[in-house]
Amino acid sequence: MKRWSVVLLLIMAVNMTFVFAEGMGGNNMSDHDFTLMNIAATDALGRKLPEVAGFRKDKYVGIFYFTWLGQQAEPQTEVYDITKLLREDMESLFDISSRKAPSGFNYFFNEPLFGYYNSADPWVIRKHIEMFVAAGIDFLALDFTNAIVYTKVLPVLLDLLLEYQEAGWKVPQVTFFTNTQSGYVVRTLYNSVYKEEKYASLWFRGNKGKPYIIAWENELTNEMKEFFHVRPPQWPEAEYNELGFPYVEKVRPQRVFTDLVSVSVAQHTGDAFSFSLRGVDGGKKESWGRGYTSKNPRNGDVEAILRGDNFQEQWDVAIGLDPEIVFITGWNEWTALKLTADWAGSTPFWVDTFNTEFSRDIEMTKYPTYVVGENGEYIQEGYGDNFYLQMISNIRRFKGIPLSEGNRYVHVSKTIDITGDLSQWDDIKNRYLNLSTDKIERDHYGYVNVKAYHYTQPAPKNFITDIKVTHDKENIYLLVNTKGKITDFDANSTNWMNLFIGVKGSKASSWEGFQYVVNRKPVSNTKTTLEKVAENGKHVFTESSRIDYVVKDNTMQIKIPRKDIGIKKDDFTLYFKVADSIEKEDDIMDYYVSGDSVPMGRLVFTYSNGTEGKALKLSMLELVLLLASILLIGACAIVFASHLARRKKG
Numbered sequence: 001m002k003r004w005s006v007v008l009l010l011i012m013a014v015n016m017t018f019v020f021a022e023g024m025g026g027n028n029m030s031d032h033d034f035t036l037m038n039i040a041a042t043d044a045l046g047r048k049l050p051e052v053a054g055f056r057k058d059k060y061v062g063i064f065y066f067t068w069l070g071q072q073a074e075p076q077t078e079v080y081d082i083t084k085l086l087r088e089d090m091e092s093l094f095d096i097s098s099r100k101a102p103s104g105f106n107y108f109f110n111e112p113l114f115g116y117y118n119s120a121d122p123w124v125i126r127k128h129i130e131m132f133v134a135a136g137i138d139f140l141a142l143d144f145t146n147a148i149v150y151t152k153v154l155p156v157l158l159d160l161l162l163e164y165q166e167a168g169w170k171v172p173q174v175t176f177f178t179n180t181q182s183g184y185v186v187r188t189l190y191n192s193v194y195k196e197e198k199y200a201s202l203w204f205r206g207n208k209g210k211p212y213i214i215a216w217e218n219e220l221t222n223e224m225k226e227f228f229h230v231r232p233p234q235w236p237e238a239e240y241n242e243l244g245f246p247y248v249e250k251v252r253p254q255r256v257f258t259d260l261v262s263v264s265v266a267q268h269t270g271d272a273f274s275f276s277l278r279g280v281d282g283g284k285k286e287s288w289g290r291g292y293t294s295k296n297p298r299n300g301d302v303e304a305i306l307r308g309d310n311f312q313e314q315w316d317v318a319i320g321l322d323p324e325i326v327f328i329t330g331w332n333e334w335t336a337l338k339l340t341a342d343w344a345g346s347t348p349f350w351v352d353t354f355n356t357e358f359s360r361d362i363e364m365t366k367y368p369t370y371v372v373g374e375n376g377e378y379i380q381e382g383y384g385d386n387f388y389l390q391m392i393s394n395i396r397r398f399k400g401i402p403l404s405e406g407n408r409y410v411h412v413s414k415t416i417d418i419t420g421d422l423s424q425w426d427d428i429k430n431r432y433l434n435l436s437t438d439k440i441e442r443d444h445y446g447y448v449n450v451k452a453y454h455y456t457q458p459a460p461k462n463f464i465t466d467i468k469v470t471h472d473k474e475n476i477y478l479l480v481n482t483k484g485k486i487t488d489f490d491a492n493s494t495n496w497m498n499l500f501i502g503v504k505g506s507k508a509s510s511w512e513g514f515q516y517v518v519n520r521k522p523v524s525n526t527k528t529t530l531e532k533v534a535e536n537g538k539h540v541f542t543e544s545s546r547i548d549y550v551v552k553d554n555t556m557q558i559k560i561p562r563k564d565i566g567i568k569k570d571d572f573t574l575y576f577k578v579a580d581s582i583e584k585e586d587d588i589m590d591y592y593v594s595g596d597s598v599p600m601g602r603l604v605f606t607y608s609n610g611t612e613g614k615a616l617k618l619s620m621l622e623l624v625l626l627l628a629s630i631l632l633i634g635a636c637a638i639v640f641a642s643h644l645a646r647r648k649k650g
Contacts, residue, residue, distance in 0.1 A: 029409075030168070031433055032168045032169055035432050035433040035435070035605075036134065037409075038430075038432065038605050038606045040575060040603070041392070041604060043386055044602075045307060047389070049389065049393050050393060050396045052403055053403045053404070055136060055400055055401065058207065058324065059326075059399035060324060060326075061136065061138050061326050061399065062139040063137055063139075063141070063329075063330060064143060064177065064328065065141065065330070066119070066331070067142055067154065068119060068148070068150060069332070069335065069447055070117075070449075071148075071152060071153060075449060076105055076106065077450055079446075079447055080101060080106070080108065080338075082108065082355045083110045084111075085101055085107075086355060087377070087379070087381075089101065094347065094348060095348075096348045101338070103338045103339065104337065104340075106335040106336065106337055107335060107338055107350065108334050108447075109335075109353045109354060109356060110355070110359070110366075111365065111366040111367070112332070112364070112365065113363070113365060113592060115366075116446050118447055119150065119153045120152045120153045120444075121442070121446075121455070122160060122444070123442035123455075124442075126160060126436065126437075126438075126440070127592070128332070129164050129172075132172045133169050133170065133171060134435055134600070134603060135391060136392070136396070136399070138173065139175060140172045140174050141176065141177045141214065141247075142175070143330075144176045144178050144185050145179040146179075147180040149188050154193065157174075158202060161174070161202055162198075162201075163437055165202070173203060174199075174203060174204060175212040175214065178214060179216075179233045182215040182219045182220075183219025186220055186224060187221070190224055206229075206325065207324070210227065211229065214233050215231075215232070215233070216232060233245060234246035236249060236250040236267075240255065241257070242257060243258055245260065246327070247264075247327065248329050252294055252313075253294075254317050256321055259323050259325055260325040261317070261318040261326055262314075262318075262327050263311070263314040263315055263328050264328070264329040264330070265290060265362060265387065266288055266357075266358060266359065267288040267292075268358065269288055286299060289357040289358050290305040290358075290359075291304025291305040291309050292310045293309045293310055293313045294313065299358075305356075307386070308383075308390050311387060311390060315397070319398050329360050330360050330362070331361065331363050332363045333352065334353070335447075337351070356383070361387075363388070364387075365382035366382060367380045367382030368385075368589055370382070384589060385589065385601060385602055389602065408608070411469070411470065411607065411608070412427060412470060413470065413471055413609070414428065416475075416477040416557070416559070418477065418548060418559050419550055425479050428470050428479075432466060432468070432605045434466060435598075435600065438463065439459050441456070441457060441458050441459040442456055442457035457593070458581075460581035461487045461581050462482050462497060463484070463580075465482060465483050466481050467479065467480050467481070467598065469574075469576075469607045471562070471609060474561060474562060475559050475560060476559075476560045476574070477558070477559055478557070478576075479557050480497070480499075480555065480578055481554060482555075482556075486551050486554060489522040491522075494521065495581055495583070497578065498517055498520060498579045498585075499519055499577075499578050500517050500579070500604075501517070501560075501575070502516075502576070503565055503573075503574060503575075508533065508566060509534065509537075510537075511533050512602065514533070515533055516531065516544065518530055518531075518547065518558060518560070523546060526550065528546070529545075529547075530545045530546070530547050530564055531544055532544040538586075539585060539586030545564045571609060573607070573608040573609075574606065574608075575604040575606055576607065577598060577603070577604050577605065579596065579597040579598070581594065581596060582595040582597065583595065588602050589601065589602075
């Protein structure tokens, strides 16, 4: 055998070994990756997030992001909410001369969880960034399609993205979706932000090397053409352009645009009249709402709306096509103008969004569901965080590396003396990080700059930076670190440094997946209560036992007997979060809003002891890779030995 053949076999063997080793390398990931890969959730409909060990590097998910809320040239002095007006004063809504619901102003389709906010509010932008990081969003395409550069919002957004990036998080990068006066908008952006090296790390490049821009190339200078990777905007009614960059598709199923597939929450395929719920031609040409699918081609099905059936069908198509890029519409559009036109006569119309069903936003609504009143009509409408968690689930389906016993993180088992030195924790590497870099107070005017819509929110009393967990045969141990000294507990308060615990497979009563909570009622500086859920589905607890804990400066150590939370077997999985200063403790949606919840909202961290102390379980693929690498190494050794023997004989 030629010498190069021996070398080739050795290289193949080494490569196979590294492929296998990479699959087994869960414990080598960074703290930031470890945190993200150990986030789990169950949504309000009982749907669970898929488990993943990482993301494929050659796949990207982007989302349409809007910076226009409260940035209109002529500021409004009132907020108009279509969902509320449909319920309370439909006549004014459809009257083009109404003073209560005037034409020419922007209307929200519903109330956001964070209120009728202004896009320049840094408190809100921080929340968005943290939710995008948790979800695995790779880039934001900012909607600059209307020839407006949102100069008050853009630097706040970019500077905060840099702050999170410098803290180690893989933040979504940025591109701009332009259309009207595309050349003017891109030139303004090129001169004001792209020429600055400050933001170079934030530009989305995909695998192209150059920053993406969605623009009309014939309106750009040669310098800009050289600087950007240019994709033309693909308007849904325009002729198909393979190179186009669509924000929505109005055909089913969606098409591939070179390397990109659009996924949208709803599609407005009807004319503008359809947003008035009347349609055109007697309602024959209607839009496709949140619950509309090819198999169930109708609107108005509330259960389908809450499930996001339309959104799911779009995802299923995209995942089947497996493009390089999935582009989602959208995150936070929220508003549309009440318009009039000669061709529309006396009927007003709204473009792109209307009410809760005929809107395309994923960002959470204030109200978590639809509620029917005594008269049989809806008194409350919303979808909560259903679409956010559905998006995370499908991002994991699209680009996630499935979790297996071969790439699962193996936790260290150790006995901790919680009264002892903190150095005991040094060899426990599983740091669950707070996705936030800081918790600032909120003090900002909303969509309209009037007192009624000025939003405030105090910062939490304690800002949790990270958590570590370990266990032995008898106990679970936690170390919680904070920024600054932990405040003293208040006997009259139940929202101090709460630790919520859920045990996978437990039959005990639970609230939002948790069976137990620690620290609602501390007894002393060394003893606190472990409470269990007293009534299934409700935020009602009763004392189960008293456990040990120690607070020293900015650290809290907790010891929980395994028997006290029903863990009898060596195999177990915990779901947990730590929260401080939550105001509406019985409302899981408020864990996105007030205080400090780590992780936020309905998200939880996982801690599993499924592989420790056992023979390693391998999937069939991993077993094949392992055997192949062993055989290749063996073959290489034999060939190499034969080669040496022949050389000696020669």
